[in-house]
Amino acid sequence: MREERYMDAEEVQMEDLEAQQKKTMESDRTKIQKKAKQPVTLKFKDVVYKVKFQIPSNKKVKNTTDSPLRERIILNGISGVVKPGEMLAMLGPSGSGKTTLLTALGGRLGGHLKGTITYNGKPFSNQMKRNTGFVTQDDVLYAHLTVTETLVYTALLRLPNTFTKEQKIGVAEDVMLQMGLTRCKNSIIGGPFMRGISGGERKRVSIGQEMLIDPSLLFLDEPTSGLDSTTAQRIVSTLWDLAQGGRTVVMTIHQPSSRLFYMFHKVLLLSEGNSLYYGSGSDVMDYFQSVGYVPKVPMNPADFLLDLANGVSPDESEDQVMVKERLIVASKNHIATKLKAELQEEDGVVADHNKNESNTNVGKWPTTWWQQFTVLLQRGMKERKHEFFDVLKITQVIVVAFLVGLLWWQSKITHLQDQIGLLYFSTGFWGFFPLFQAIFAFPPERMVLAKERSSGMYRLSSYFVARMVSDLPMELILPTIYIAITYFMGGLKYKATCFLYYLFSLLLSIMVSQGLGLALGALVMDLKAATTLGSVLMLTFLLAGGFYVQHIPAFIKWIRYLSIMNYNYKLLLGSQYKPGETYPCGEGKLCLVEDFPSVKSVGLRGQLVSAVVLIVMFVVYRVIAYVALMRIGVTRKIKKA
Numbered sequence: 032m033r034e035e036r037y038m039d040a041e042e043v044q045m046e047d048l049e050a051q052q053k054k055t056m057e058s059d060r061t062k063i064q065k066k067a068k069q070p071v072t073l074k075f076k077d078v079v080y081k082v083k084f085q086i087p088s089n090k091k092v093k094n095t096t097d098s099p100l101r102e103r104i105i106l107n108g109i110s111g112v113v114k115p116g117e118m119l120a121m122l123g124p125s126g127s128g129k130t131t132l133l134t135a136l137g138g139r140l141g142g143h144l145k146g147t148i149t150y151n152g153k154p155f156s157n158q159m160k161r162n163t164g165f166v167t168q169d170d171v172l173y174a175h176l177t178v179t180e181t182l183v184y185t186a187l188l189r190l191p192n193t194f195t196k197e198q199k200i201g202v203a204e205d206v207m208l209q210m211g212l213t214r215c216k217n218s219i220i221g222g223p224f225m226r227g228i229s230g231g232e233r234k235r236v237s238i239g240q241e242m243l244i245d246p247s248l249l250f251l252d253e254p255t256s257g258l259d260s261t262t263a264q265r266i267v268s269t270l271w272d273l274a275q276g277g278r279t280v281v282m283t284i285h286q287p288s289s290r291l292f293y294m295f296h297k298v299l300l301l302s303e304g305n306s307l308y309y310g311s312g313s314d315v316m317d318y319f320q321s322v323g324y325v326p327k328v329p330m331n332p333a334d335f336l337l338d339l340a341n342g343v344s345p346d347e348s349e350d351q352v353m354v355k356e357r358l359i360v361a362s363k364n365h366i367a368t369k370l371k372a373e374l375q376e377e378d379g380v381v382a383d384h385n386k387n388e389s390n391t392n393v394g395k396w397p398t399t400w401w402q403q404f405t406v407l408l409q410r411g412m413k414e415r416k417h418e419f420f421d422v423l424k425i426t427q428v429i430v431v432a433f434l435v436g437l438l439w440w441q442s443k444i445t446h447l448q449d450q451i452g453l454l455y456f457s458t459g460f461w462g463f464f465p466l467f468q469a470i471f472a473f474p475p476e477r478m479v480l481a482k483e484r485s486s487g488m489y490r491l492s493s494y495f496v497a498r499m500v501s502d503l504p505m506e507l508i509l510p511t512i513y514i515a516i517t518y519f520m521g522g523l524k525y526k527a528t529c530f531l532y533y534l535f536s537l538l539l540s541i542m543v544s545q546g547l548g549l550a551l552g553a554l555v556m557d558l559k560a561a562t563t564l565g566s567v568l569m570l571t572f573l574l575a576g577g578f579y580v581q582h583i584p585a586f587i588k589w590i591r592y593l594s595i596m597n598y599n600y601k602l603l604l605g606s607q608y609k610p611g612e613t614y615p616c617g618e619g620k621l622c623l624v625e626d627f628p629s630v631k632s633v634g635l636r637g638q639l640v641s642a643v644v645l646i647v648m649f650v651v652y653r654v655i656a657y658v659a660l661m662r663i664g665v666t667r668k669i670k671k672a
Contacts, residue, residue, distance in 0.1 A: 072150070073279055123300060166241055166254060176220055188489055210236075298315055342355045448627075462540065466547055499653070533607070576597045578629055
């Protein structure tokens with residue numbers, strides 16, 4: 032009897048749990064389907080995009096007047112309209128222009144772009160950017176952040192100051208619930224060599240980042256790429272729900288299953304930049320049957336469309352080029368006229384909508400510079416804390432410090448060459464170490480920076496300064512530990528002023544070397560090339576620093592004035608020796624330190640000038656890095672025809 036009572040209680044609990052889960056799912060679906068804050072009608076008419084390319088040198092030009100540059104048409108007069116509540120899928124083989132068109136529609140493409148692209152009858156603007164979500168094909172996320180941290184930091188940066196911090200965090204939590212991410216909210220994103228969340232969860236995090244701003248217009252580049260059919264079905268179902276809430280959804284997709292295909296309200300088929308079909312997804316098979324193309328066996332409509340886009344007819348009797356040309360002509364004859372009428376009809380609807388719409392000026396940035404800086408600093412510290420506490424790096428510096436301290440154990444001025452060697456070794460070691468650390472700062476974050484800057488999340492200056500400040504702990508703490516060990520073990524002068532002078536000089540040189548590494552990484556953006564170039568530069572500076580070669584030929588002596596080592600070496604010498612100071616150089620003889628060959632080549636005077644030059648280098652290298660980063664992630668304005 033007691034067992035039956037326990038079983039009844041368990042059954043009641045299970046029923047309550049199922050009811051609660053069902054209620055939650057219904058609540059989630061209601062949240063997803065809530066009406067868009069500002070419905071957007073996207074129209075694009077006669078969009079043409081061309082790129083110039085260089086003719087290979089091994090190909091002969093027909094005559095001398097021919098230009099070595101040629102133009103290639105990527106998009107050739109593409110038109111269409113997507114209304115609120117609709118989901119448009121752009122299909123086509125690789126190289127057909129899908130991603131280019133999506134990028135153009137998202138306001139992220141410049142160059143030779145012609146045609147008309149409007150959003151509720153208006154061109155792309157800051158207000159539209161704030162109302163647009165763009166999900167790239169690759170899930171560009173920080174590997175060491177958790178799902179919650181990723182979405183919260185994005186919310187703090189992208190949501191305007193009309194939201195409080197607590198409200199922004201609440202929006203992030205709502206999005207996690209809507210996208211089904213609560214189960215993995217405390218899991219790290221992970222990467223190629225680090226286990227994290229699954230591919231489908233990563234894609235939902237990417238979509239969730241865009242859903243934070245509650246966009247009325249959502250672009251997605253291959254949202255199902257690399258996912259299994261079940262996960263892809265869930266992703267597209269979520270997007271379908273978003274469209275049902277009055278949003279306009281546009282995506283590229285390579286080869287969807289038949290289940291996914293029939294969820295699309297509209298389909299645009301592209302082949303080599305030409306439109307082969309635009310219209311309802313449910314009417315696509317009837318259309319191609321009307322122009323003479325019917326599959327021999329029942330098949331997935333998407334597979335059939337891709338065959339046609341590649342020029343493969345069902346009976347395989349026609350030439351591929353002929354098939355494509357026939358389909359282009361058929362599209363112009365059967366679809367273009369109908370589409371033109373639809374575009375004109377929509378013009379009147381949009382005009383009426385704009386009469387009732389209030390014109391509000393939206394600033395370029397959703398948050399202040401200081402807010403962006405503090406959030407980016409917190410995120411940077413979280414993402415790179417594994418680097419700060421890297422046992423291998425810390426062990427490397429400490430082992431080298433003790434090894435140096437033992438080799439130069441309590442060296443005296445009587446062994447002046449040894450002491451000077453210690454100073455120059457520290458100059459060289461702390462020239463290379465921060466340089467290679469800094470080279471790896473920007474290239475790995477290039478895609479993240481491009482994505483976030485294109486969406487208008489933050490100023491480049493706030494990102495740059497936050498990146499510099501977040502690197503300071505490891506850039507300054509480790510050298511200070513090294514100096515504390517080697518300075519006293521090496522027997523250098525036990526004076527507070529000498530120690531502080533030595534510490535300041537070496538830390539200043541480290542910051543300059545770091546700046547050079549940042550500049551190289553930002554300019555080259557290729558780790559292998561940047562490290563090679565950095566090695567050559569630092570070796571050149573090391574050789575020209577005044578220790579190894581005292582008599583540099585006049586025609587190459589100018590390198591010394593560019594050498595970080597030269598100025599730091601002079602400052603370190605100045606921290607230990609003063610003009611007029613002597614050392615025992617023989618039996619009862621005293622010689623001037625400044626006449627010692629390794630010292631005479633650089634001298635002990637001009638300390639202030641050396642410090643000023645290093646400070647100038649500190650600024651110049653960082654300015655170069657900043658200017659180089661300006662090339663990345665800047666949203667380009669669409670040019671009107």
